[in-house]
Amino acid sequence: MKPEPDVTRDEISRLIEASGLMRRLARFDPHWVGSTYLGLHDDFSDIDICCSFAPSLEATRTDVEAACGVFGDYDLTDEIYGGQPSRIVRFRMGGIPVEVWGRAHPVHEHEFYRFTQVEQRLLALHGPDLREDVVRRRRGGADTETAFVRALGFDAPPHVFLLDQFDKDDSALRDLREAGPSA
Structure with a gap:
């Protein structure tokens, strides 16, 4: 822990x-x-x-x-x-x-920049419940990207999954938590 x-x-x-x-x-x-x-x-x-x-x-x-x-x-x-x-x-x-x-x-093409942009949007859209879930998973040993993807209920490769979300609109990001298989 x-x-x-x-x-x-x-x-x-x-x-x-x-x-x-x-x-x-x-x-x-x-x-x-x-x-x-x-x-x-x-x-x-x-x-x-x-x-x-x-x-x-x-x-x-x-x-x-x-x-x-x-x-x-x-x-x-x-x-x-x-x-x-x-x-x-x-x-x-x-x-x-x-x-x-x-x-x-350019920085905006860097994957770590893109991960952070997606993660920031997800936190804004999903609020404290997602934040608490991500923090709990990080405390359990997960890196940030893995913690986000698992908290959303997906078992996909974290970097690929987050990069795939970069160009999606807020509606699509909002739907992720409901769309994912249970964590």
């Missing part, structure tokens, strides 16, 4: 603002995503930021190092993730782990 978080979403938001992180990353179109953004985090969660490292990972490396290298436990890795060249920058800020993810394409 995962513990309750020691810091709130608002405290994390203030930490991000005070650190100047988004300003430092401004040329990369940074977007805060994931469980901390949605207020679904626990003490094991990190702060996730999606960026666009266009025109290429190599061309942006020096600027990324300048933007993030000032933070403790800094590490930059370029690797293949999800079949695409990706950059993952890890560091700590105010004692909280941070991951800055990016590829050489």
Whole structure:
């Protein structure tokens, strides 16, 4: 069972603002995503930021190092993730782990950005019952995407399922919980 978080979403938001992180990353179109953004985090969660490292990972490396290298436990890795060249920058800020993810394409095409957009809409449409169900499943060990899909009553691969919901209208997202097989 995962513990309750020691810091709130608002405290994390203030930490991000005070650190100047988004300003430092401004040329990369940074977007805060994931469980901390949605207020679904626990003490094991990190702060996730999606960026666009266009025109290429190599061309942006020096600027990324300048933007993030000032933070403790800094590490930059370029690797293949999800079949695409990706950059993952890890560091700590105010004692909280941070991951800055990016590829050489616009942020709105990044799957983690899309997951968060869908999850945020689902929370708005389904209210506290869905939030409580997702939090309960996360405390039981599920990652955020799996917790959402299972809370909706589906046994589909979480990443594929959420990406399939990205372009759907609110009516279709509202119907998901009723349409899914019982969880």
